[in-house]
Amino acid sequence: MSESFFARAHDVVRQIPAGRVASYGQVARLMGEPRKARFVGFAMHASPGMAGGVPCHRVVFADGRLAPGFAFGGPGEQRRLLEDEGVGFLPDGRVDIERFDWEAAQ
Template sequence: MNNTFEQIYNIARQIPYGRVTTYGRIAFLIGNPRLSRVVGYAMSGCPDGADVPCHRVVNRFGGLADAFMPLGKESHRLLLEMEGVAFTPDGNVDLERFMWYGPHDG
């Protein structure tokens, strides 16, 4: 599993500033689209100081995670807003504008 987590972290490190991707997209990029839940576990268990921008990973609807300290989804949103990421009226990331599909997406 550690090798899988490291693959996940390596993809997450490539997400550009001001862009986001989804758990499912990272699973697809590491070669197993069925591992989106594992991507979620990797993001929530990311070691401090691992230089992985976990805040740039959202769910398939652009939804935020409760795991961000100290305020959960509000902290997650603040981190993304500081990078210029915009949200839809329902509080999700505007995936049409900010989705990153992989290394060839720029």
């Protein structure tokens, strides 16, 4: 994957407001790359994280699961960051997508 793909993914993720989440596939679609959700994951893993202004903790799987390999402290840290922003979780540990999904302008 090219650096420009990663930069474009980071640009989309920077738009996700606090208290909202987007799926890897949603980010890929917003980039015009609908079949590259997995590469969005690679871009999040390689991102500078919040220190670089990329709130990659706001990107989750389409079913609300958290990334098992969250690069900035594991899934416990991803959950803590989301909870700090007011994101709610279902009893099974998934993000409540119906309530907290980011409705980005297409």
